[in-house]
Amino acid sequence: MDALVTCLLAAVAVVAVAVIVVPARRWAASRADGRPAESPRGGPLRLAPGDRVRIREQEYAVTGTIRLVEGDWSWAQHLLDDDSGTRHRLSVENGTELELVLWTAEPGAAVTPGAPTIELGGRRYTWAETGQARYTATGETGLPSTGTMRYHDYQSGGAARLSFEAYGEEGWRVALGHLLDPADLTVRPTPEAS
16 A cells, blocks of 8 residues: 555656646746747857847847956957947856856047046946956957957946956957846857758
């Protein structure tokens, strides 16, 4: 009798798991707006030149990728083209949490890094980190395929960012950034060759 009860309880548990897990997987495979979720090959961690990414309501083509390594830490910068002529990039850092920042170049900014705080565009940014990394570049980046990059990063409030980057011996590139929620992105990878 005990064996029969144990078998019945096991069967009920399997059915309960099927009732809960199968609909949950179907729900996870679609988004709240009815569109399918990203394929396992998609997502910001797998972006590559040729992919397309939608950030909020704007569509971008990934034209180049710069992968950076500093000690045990690595991250990627994806260069984005929206046909406007403005330089954008998406930084992807996968640490304890996925951090995504959409950057817009500020070529006319008359500021330099190094100070504990910097004022730009009516906002005060506070120093966050400084370092130097090795990089490899693929796609259309305008950089040699390998080299070094120096950076100074600043933050303001919860989501505003300010970045200074210098590749090789070039001068500082200034960019303003905004921290994104992963739900702000939809990635369409380049179809794999058959």
